[in-house]
Amino acid sequence: MIRRVFSFLFFSFLMAWNASAQSVNLSDSLQKVFRNKPVPSFKLDFRNSLIAGKSAQIGGIKGGLAFGNTMNIGVGYSWLYSKHEQRIMRNGVDQNARIKIRTFGPYMEYSFFRKGNWESSVTAQMGFGKIFLDPDGKEGIEQIFPTRVFVYEPTIGFEYKIGGLVGVGLGYGYRLVMRNNRDIEQNFTAPVYVIRFRLILDSAIAKWKEIRVRD
DSSP: OHHHHHHHHHHHHHHHHHHHHHHSOTTSOHHHHTTSOEEEEEEEEEEEEEETTEEEEEEEEEEEEEETTTEEEEEEEEEEOSOOEEEEEETTEEEEEEEEEEEEEEEEEEEEEEETTEEEEEEEEEEEEEEEEESSSSTTSSOEEEEEEEEEEEEEEEEEEETTTEEEEEEEEEEEEEESOOSSOOOOOEEEEEEEEEEOHHHHHHHHHHHHHHO
């Protein structure tokens, strides 16, 4: 499993380096990138993965700062919103409890290719949080087997901009999950497939100012 993770990382960043060498002026160092005026960035993404061989949907919200349309850094919140359950014995009764995942952490995204309305990027994000079982579906009022978790998720994605205001895209990657106990039996380390929606705030703000000037 670890070998597959490192193979994916190597392949992804090799692709990024190769595309960068062809499409982006590499003399633009990080120092130059961060001299650009930062603008707000907001993203929604929906990632499909596997838990115990079954499809799992992870929702995500990200907010941060974009530097020169090349580098984007910020923090994100992710949660498991598809229904996955584990059998437990509770108060002498055998029942199902829903698996919940909640993580929060930083992310960094680097855009290595841009042509017309198309853009490609690599993203690395980390999440610190908790996995637990929810027996009553009351959003964690009672948490069974709470387990602290660390998630590392590298992805590579492709995006198309619509009207310069929104970006929609697809991506793929791998989720590596480390936790401090195995009371929750399922394996959460798996490939991920990303559907992303991005609001390009700087363009939206510029359009709004332009409309106000006209009025």
